[in-house]
Amino acid sequence: xxxxxxxxxxxxxxxxxxxxxxxxxxxxxxxxxxxxxxxxxxxxxxxxxxxxxxxxxxxxxxxxxxxxxxxxxxxxxxxx
Numbered sequence: 001x002x003x004x005x006x007x008x009x010x011x012x013x014x015x016x017x018x019x020x021x022x023x024x025x026x027x028x029x030x031x032x033x034x035x036x037x038x039x040x041x042x043x044x045x046x047x048x049x050x051x052x053x054x055x056x057x058x059x060x061x062x063x064x065x066x067x068x069x070x071x072x073x074x075x076x077x078x079x080x
Contacts, residue, residue, distance in 0.1 A: 004043035
């Protein structure tokens, strides 16, 4: 069962957002995709909606911010 956000975004958009939210100076490196890699990924959460009456309520940016804050506060893996 897919418990994902049904919104679609590119990996570049995700990486750019993570860099921005963490203040990272990391370089985004582009590599060739594996031959069988799907070009588009859009999760189908219909089964979760039907069986669990569940759907995401937190936008991507907010979820990433909460996750980053958690790791900064609790795991000590990200600088403040």
